[in-house]
Amino acid sequence: MTKTGLILAIDTKDYDLAEQWAQIADLTGQMIKIGMEFTYACGFDAVRKLARGRQVFLDLKLHDIPNTVASAIASLVSVKPAMLTIHTLGGKDMIKAARKAIDVNFPENQKPLLLGVTVLTSMDQENLNSVNLHTTPLEQVMKLAGMALDAGVDGLVCSPEEVATLRKFYEDKVVLVVPGIRLENAKTDDQKRIMTPALAHKAGANWIVVGRPITQSANPQQVAEEIICQLQD
Ligand SMILES: O=C(O)c1cc(=O)[nH]c(=O)n1[C@@H]1O[C@H](COP(=O)(O)O)[C@@H](O)[C@H]1O
DSSP: OOOOEEEEEEOOSOHHHHHHHHHHHHHHTOEEEEEHHHHHHHOHHHHHHHHTTSOEEEEEEEOSOHHHHHHHHHTTGGGOOSEEEEEGGGOHHHHHHHHHHHHHHSOGGGOOEEEEEOSOTTOOHHHHHHTTOOSOHHHHHHHHHHHHHHHTOSEEEOOHHHHHHHHHHHGGGSEEEEOOBOSSSOOOSSOOSOBOHHHHHHHTOSEEEEOHHHHTSSOHHHHHHHHHHHTOO
16 A cells, blocks of 8 residues: 655744644654745745755645746755645646756755646536536546656646546556545535545555644644544555
8 A cells, every 4th residue: 555644734824833833743753835825924034944954845836937937946946845836737848847947956865856736626527617627627637647747747736536546547656645635524615626534545645735624623733643543554
């Protein structure tokens, strides 16, 4: 069975709270994810400070013309991220430019994994149709996955619902990072394609990304520990 790790999403505008959550991640041996909310609110000095000495997934979901994405990636070297995200919908030229930007700018032993976001976990069939995509989420994820892997991503961000199919098709040749994790299989917020930690693990996720179910709970450390237990075989 695929080994699955937990990534804690540090989605807050408050530096001190982010540090508290990151310390819980340190105690339980998790990676942290720093995204747009923290970065835009606290700035890049704060991102570097929070990242220091930690394994960081820098989730800025870059999506722009190839030259702009490549230049943005070159500016991220000082954060020393373990992984970073681009949107696969930016297309193959943008992805190739991102790949090259990592290969050229990051030192050999500090190259982050380049992850391609496929179909956001907040999108269901109705949302896909609303942007004129008349395929199922699974078909769209598989199509984007093939294109993105050919163009040079190391891994994919997808919902738990696509993990088993991707794992069967690509075996262990792709890193699968999986948000849309909920402790119960009931849709209660913006996440539409969801699964429990145990089921995402069984399906073959390398990493699950969890934010609010941990950070908004009464006891974040206890919930994190309970989730980690669900990831054992
Ligand atoms: O790239 C991501 O991490 C991501 C992709 C996606 O399709 N869905 C998704 O929820 N995420 C991120 O994963 C985290 C999920 O947080 P919660 O919904 O609070 O567990 C957020 O930080 C999102 O930005």
